[in-house]
Amino acid sequence: YCSRLGFERVAEFEFWATGFEGGPQQISADGGNTTLAVFEASAGHPIIAQKTGIAFSVDAENFALFARRLPGEFLAPDGHQLHPADIVDLDLCWSIYFCDPWGNQFEINSYDYEEVRTDLILADGITPTRLWPTECYSEFRRAQEQ
Template identity: 35%
Template sequence: MIPELSGIDHVHIYVSDRSAAHHWYQQVLGFRVMEQYLLWAADGGPLMLEDPAGRVHLALFESDKGPPSTIAFGASGVEFLRWKAHLEECGEGVSVSDHDLSWSLYFSDPDGNRHEITTYDYDAVKEHLR
């Protein structure tokens, strides 16, 4: 049998300016530094960030050689609509895609890493977007 996974531990994000990226992730997505792992950020290691609930972890690596990353976050229909409004208020270029079974918001960080917020509360969101 294949062993079980407990979820995604963290995602590596490659950025050209870690300080600027940290600011963007803090201001736009509400991520904060995980103080207990701050020592890893020395000597090219990752700056570990987490969302306000502590469920999503990102590792920011400063490098202009890394490939752009894509992260898809999940949200309820209500939260999806709140994210759409929030991202637009932040001046982020957001595109909305109807995938027939789900909805997705797409946007990018300043380094071109793509982000997606997806909801499977299709009908609830459809009522508000159409």
């Protein structure tokens, strides 16, 4: 989480991670204003991998940084190694779905649609994945252009 997603350990809560078995490591990407508690599974603290997903919205620059590190240590939810072609064009935003090494599912997305399209997709020659037909948002796009 720290090396790939830009999180840092929150020193204020370090005692939880080191004070007892199964305690959470608090991490943050915004200086501790918001935190994510990451637990280690153990006999005393059983954890089931999170399968419903957590989404992180980031700006275009950070989305591109993540995408340009692919392939990396994260896997797609179906288990294949992530590649830039796994970027999903949702017409309103760009997404990458992935799992951490423990099977927890995540999404990183950016609503800086045009910036990602220009500075990453077109610049790097990426052919993104589409989950929905483009017609789903054609009316929305027309309204935005007026």
